[in-house]
Amino acid sequence: MTSAAISSASAAGQPAPAGRADGRIDCDVLVIGGGSTGAGVARDAAMRGFSTVLVERADMATGTTGRFHGLLHSGGRYVVKDPKAAQECIGENIILRRIADDCIEDTGGLFVTTPIDDPGYADRFIQGCKATGIEVQEIGVAEALRREPRLNPRISRALVVPDATVDAWKMVWSCVRSATQYGATVLPYHEVISVIRDGSRVAGAVVRGPGGELRIRAEVVINAAGAWAGKIAAMAGCEVKVRPGKGIMVATNHRLVNTVVNRCEMPADGDILVPIRTVSVIGTTDTLVDDPDDWPISRQEIDEMLTAGENLVPGFRESRTLRVWGGVRPLFQDEGPAETRDVTRAHAVLDHRARDGVEAFLTITGGKFCTYRLMAQDAVDAACGVLGTSRPCRTADEPLPDSGEQKFYRIGSRLAGRERTLHDEQLICECELVRRGALEEAIARRGAASLDDIRRALRLGMGPCQGGFCTYRATGILHQATNLSAAEANRALLEFLQERWKGLHPLLHGDQLRQAWLDDWIFQGVLDVEHLPLAEQERARV
Amino acid sequence: MTDEPAFDFIRDSLDHCVKCTICETACPVANATPLFPGPKYVGPQAERFRTPGSSDDGSLDYCSGCGICSQACPQGVHVAEINSRARATMKQQRRMPLRDHLLSRPSVEGRLATPVAPLANFVLSNRIFRVLAERTLGIHRSAPLPTFAGRTFQRWARRHRPAAAEREVVYFHGCSANYFQPELAEMTVAVLEHNGFRVLVPPQDCCGLPLQSNGIFDTARSYVRRLVGNLAPYARAGNQIVATSTSCGLMLKREAREILGIEDDDLRVVSEQTYDICEFLADLDAAGQLRTDFRAVPMTVTYHAPCQQQGHGIGKPALDLLALIPELKVIELDRACCGIAGTYGIKREKYDIAMKVGQGLFDDITSSAADLSVCDSETCRWQITHATGRPSVHPVEVLHRAYGL
Numbered sequence: 029m030t031s032a033a034i035s036s037a038s039a040a041g042q043p044a045p046a047g048r049a050d051g052r053i054d055c056d057v058l059v060i061g062g063g064s065t066g067a068g069v070a071r072d073a074a075m076r077g078f079s080t081v082l083v084e085r086a087d088m089a090t091g092t093t094g095r096f097h098g099l100l101h102s103g104g105r106y107v108v109k110d111p112k113a114a115q116e117c118i119g120e121n122i123i124l125r126r127i128a129d130d131c132i133e134d135t136g137g138l139f140v141t142t143p144i145d146d147p148g149y150a151d152r153f154i155q156g157c158k159a160t161g162i163e164v165q166e167i168g169v170a171e172a173l174r175r176e177p178r179l180n181p182r183i184s185r186a187l188v189v190p191d192a193t194v195d196a197w198k199m200v201w202s203c204v205r206s207a208t209q210y211g212a213t214v215l216p217y218h219e220v221i222s223v224i225r226d227g228s229r230v231a232g233a234v235v236r237g238p239g240g241e242l243r244i245r246a247e248v249v250i251n252a253a254g255a256w257a258g259k260i261a262a263m264a265g266c267e268v269k270v271r272p273g274k275g276i277m278v279a280t281n282h283r284l285v286n287t288v289v290n291r292c293e294m295p296a297d298g299d300i301l302v303p304i305r306t307v308s309v310i311g312t313t314d315t316l317v318d319d320p321d322d323w324p325i326s327r328q329e330i331d332e333m334l335t336a337g338e339n340l341v342p343g344f345r346e347s348r349t350l351r352v353w354g355g356v357r358p359l360f361q362d363e364g365p366a367e368t369r370d371v372t373r374a375h376a377v378l379d380h381r382a383r384d385g386v387e388a389f390l391t392i393t394g395g396k397f398c399t400y401r402l403m404a405q406d407a408v409d410a411a412c413g414v415l416g417t418s419r420p421c422r423t424a425d426e427p428l429p430d431s432g433e434q435k436f437y438r439i440g441s442r443l444a445g446r447e448r449t450l451h452d453e454q455l456i457c458e459c460e461l462v463r464r465g466a467l468e469e470a471i472a473r474r475g476a477a478s479l480d481d482i483r484r485a486l487r488l489g490m491g492p493c494q495g496g497f498c499t500y501r502a503t504g505i506l507h508q509a510t511n512l513s514a515a516e517a518n519r520a521l522l523e524f525l526q527e528r529w530k531g532l533h534p535l536l537h538g539d540q541l542r543q544a545w546l547d548d549w550i551f552q553g554v555l556d557v558e559h560l561p562l563a564e565q566e567r568a569r570v
Numbered sequence: 571m572t573d574e575p576a577f578d579f580i581r582d583s584l585d586h587c588v589k590c591t592i593c594e595t596a597c598p599v600a601n602a603t604p605l606f607p608g609p610k611y612v613g614p615q616a617e618r619f620r621t622p623g624s625s626d627d628g629s630l631d632y633c634s635g636c637g638i639c640s641q642a643c644p645q646g647v648h649v650a651e652i653n654s655r656a657r658a659t660m661k662q663q664r665r666m667p668l669r670d671h672l673l674s675r676p677s678v679e680g681r682l683a684t685p686v687a688p689l690a691n692f693v694l695s696n697r698i699f700r701v702l703a704e705r706t707l708g709i710h711r712s713a714p715l716p717t718f719a720g721r722t723f724q725r726w727a728r729r730h731r732p733a734a735a736e737r738e739v740v741y742f743h744g745c746s747a748n749y750f751q752p753e754l755a756e757m758t759v760a761v762l763e764h765n766g767f768r769v770l771v772p773p774q775d776c777c778g779l780p781l782q783s784n785g786i787f788d789t790a791r792s793y794v795r796r797l798v799g800n801l802a803p804y805a806r807a808g809n810q811i812v813a814t815s816t817s818c819g820l821m822l823k824r825e826a827r828e829i830l831g832i833e834d835d836d837l838r839v840v841s842e843q844t845y846d847i848c849e850f851l852a853d854l855d856a857a858g859q860l861r862t863d864f865r866a867v868p869m870t871v872t873y874h875a876p877c878q879q880q881g882h883g884i885g886k887p888a889l890d891l892l893a894l895i896p897e898l899k900v901i902e903l904d905r906a907c908c909g910i911a912g913t914y915g916i917k918r919e920k921y922d923i924a925m926k927v928g929q930g931l932f933d934d935i936t937s938s939a940a941d942l943s944v945c946d947s948e949t950c951r952w953q954i955t956h957a958t959g960r961p962s963v964h965p966v967e968v969l970h971r972a973y974g975l
């Protein structure tokens with residue numbers, strides 16, 4: 029068993045399920061993909077009493093789930109265009125507020141008619157909300173501006189809906205914790221390299237992890253690989269058309285709004301500004317790409333986002349922007365229109381027995397982050413069908429660990445918490461208020477050598493200086509707390525800097541450029557990171 | 571109606587922070603106590619975790635509001651202003667001690683105590699009362715409190731008959747000169763009249779500064795609005811307004827806008843026409859219009875430019891003026907802050923911090939050969955005298971003496 033798996037299980041305070049010494053695991057349900065969907069499926073299956081294994085090729089929530097826009101949709105966005113998706117959204121919105129409050133900030137949402145929007149859309153929007161059961165309330169422009177003073181004062185209408193924001197990493201890890209509490213084995217850094225076929229049946233998969241290859245045999249395999257679902261299906265000899273729809277987002281240095289602000293218009297590019305944690309994120313775009321692992325972000329796309337931000341919040345262009353990133357939507361398309369926005373955002377469970385004559389193999393695809401629970405429910409219901417049993421789903425009622433008390437997180441809670449240790453504990457990441465104790469605990473819990481994995485757990489290095497001041501501190505602590513060699517610690521430092529730089533350099537200007545120069549001076553000028561001692565093969569990797 | 575400007579340039583200035591930490595090394599409070607996490611922490615860093623109406627870090631209250639961080643920041647972050655606003659939010663969320671209300675209303679106290687000044691002064695200097703006041707109100711028993719003059723400058727000004735003059739200037743004297751030190755205000759009038767001005771003294775009340783620094787923004791706003799309402803007609807008529815209280819002058823010049831967020835025409839025109847008295851006189855001198863018939867003053871004095879004075883961004887015009895006086899030897903003290911910061915050092919939990927902040931300054935003064943210490947700000951003068959036992963005067967008092975008025 030690898031350290032990665034043990035750690036995810038011990039996070040839940042449970043003994044790690046023992047792996048087989050011969051590199052084999054048998055289970056009822058094998059879930060492929062550790063995004064929101066896969067994590068939700070694993071939890072659901074484990075809760076229904078199936079012995080469950082989840083495999084993810086990298087860290088949890090590093091696919092689309094960790095790169096999304098952060099919105100717990102009310103459904104408002106889809107009421108006119110895709111009422112089915114809207115209905116799913118509002119249903120799940122209500123459930124997640126109940127079972128996952130610790131992962132949600134109850135920001136509320138506004139749909140505003142900006143000067144470039146069709147003023148008539150608001151009426152269709154209201155009708156759509158009523159038809160799909162989404163609470164909607166129109167407020168005056170003055171009231172909207174009182175609530176969000178930086179909004180474009182030239183908006184003509186404003187509608188309030190129950191949008192919220194959600195922390196994807198927290199949600200996925202909560203599902204993982206819950207799943208392991210119910211006995212599931214969760215294996216990050218285990219990539220499926222082939223699917224095991226037993227005649228017309230899929231019988232499991234071969235995965236490659238840090239400890240080598242592992243054969244996982246399962247009664248049913250659920251493909252939850254998001255935009256990669258087509259590739260997994262192909263390994264099983266099935267065809268699934270999941271088109272990767274790329275979207276990019278830009279984060280500002282601090283929150284410009286505290287409510288989710290949407291343009292009241294048919295879904296378009298750059299029409300939502302989301303306050304998530306300490307930043308506001310403008311997004312997004314939608315362009316078909318060929319390969320979910322390889323796509324560029326162009327300057328023109330970035331510029332479009334800044335313009336879109338300016339339309340919602342005048343002065344957006346002058347605001348400091350931290351970084352740009354993108355993700356790929358799993359757009360399921362059997363046969364239909366090629367424009368990605370026209371593909372339904374509702375999800376589908378594919379039973380490959382009916383489609384391809386391949387048994388014990390299901391693909392769950394499409395959907396959204398905020399419908400992950402329902403997707404999981406449908407997938408595990410189908411798995412029950414394959415296994416010939418019927419066990420009820422309980423995920424809509426049982427709260428995730430740390431949730432269930434209607435206590436949504438607040439942006440200020442970290443600041444409030446810091447007051448308690450102000451005088452006795454070092455602050456490692458000043459921007460995101462990451463304490464030394466929290467860092468050490470996360471390192472121990474994950475047994476991880478990657479600062480980027482720690483980042484997702486703690487928001488290390490995600491603030492204004494983008495790791496400029498915390499990377500060297502965190503590396504020192506990582507080195508001390510683990511048995512990394514100096515060369516490995518150096519590599520961890522360089523990889524983290526490299527990862528931060530990736531999202532920074534495409535839009536460096538203004539204040540962030542000044543910051544980058546200072547950071548550069550620290551790392552090149554003072555620490556001379558270019559010449560840190562690395563093992564030979566390490567040097568080639570970075 | 572709220573006074574928050576739509577485009578919040580104070581909060582937005584946090585974007586300029588590159589975390590260089592220069593503000594933290596310059597902060598006199600952070601250097602004196604670990605209770606204050608420092609201007610970078612409570613300013614641009616913590617601000618990212620605040621939403622309107624919520625401020626979660628009580629430690630922010632240890633900021634003295636001296637404003638040195640904003641002056642030191644090479645990137646233009648309005649650190650102190652961000653903190654002041656956050657403190658106001660925090661005070662709104664929590665129950666505010668009665669003390670902070672009391673310390674914030676000098677003009678109310680002035681009106682009540684002036685007719686009974688001997689009694690009021692007796693009480694304020696009485697040891698038993700002060701111990702009680704410390705226990706019940708949290709006003710430190712040793713903190714320097716002013717004494718009531720028993721008369722007001724306003725009353726003097728109403729009866730004062732100036733000689734004919736060609737030029738006019740408006741005098742914004744503030745509460746301190748009105749109730750505690752009317753002689754300073756009278757000397758100011760004499761110095762200005764000596765230079766050919768007729769001094770206009772419009773009716774005026776508190777500018778709201780102590781309310782603002784104690785986080786009581788709503789009331790502070792109504793005070794400052796009323797004050798600028800009184801001063802605006804003069805400013806519109808082209809009159810310049812001079813102030814002998816540096817911090818109250820700063821309120822009109824920029825804090826009412828930058829901290830209280832007031833955007834209105836009265837304030838704009840008043841702030842454009844407001845000058846610190848030394849700034850005004852030094853400008854006159856630069857234009858060749860200041861009378862320089864100074865007598866020799868064969869003394870040695872120290873000069874401390876208070877942090878609030880430095881907030882004006884006008885250099886140290888008092889030094890230029892004092893340099894005009896024959897035989898006066900001036901020792902410029904290079905210290906940032908005396909610690910008092912308005913009402914900060916008066917509070918029980920902050921008195922020791924304030925004394926520690928000012929220690930270097932006090933040492934410089936007591937180890938100097940100076941007869942007198944000169945300083946523009948009243949609360950700083952009280953603190954300096956309290957800590958050093960040496961008299962402390964406003965630069966105008968020295969000019970007055972040198973003019974032989």
Ligand SMILES: Cc1cc2nc3c(=O)[nH]c(=O)nc-3n(C[C@H](O)[C@H](O)[C@H](O)COP(=O)(O)OP(=O)(O)OC[C@H]3O[C@@H](n4cnc5c(N)ncnc54)[C@H](O)[C@@H]3O)c2cc1C
Binds near residue numbers: 101313
């Ligand atoms: C730009 C953008 C913005 C979005 N914004 C929102 C939003 O605001 N709200 C919302 O609800 N939804 C949003 N979505 C949609 C939402 O993010 C996705 O629908 C959802 O996260 C998909 O989750 P998933 O688990 O299906 O896929 P993923 O998170 O991509 O998970 C699939 C996982 O499979 C893994 N994998 C791939 N190949 C293998 C292999 N061979 N072996 C093992 N593992 C493998 C991948 O590493 C990946 O982690 C957004 C999408 C995009 C692109």
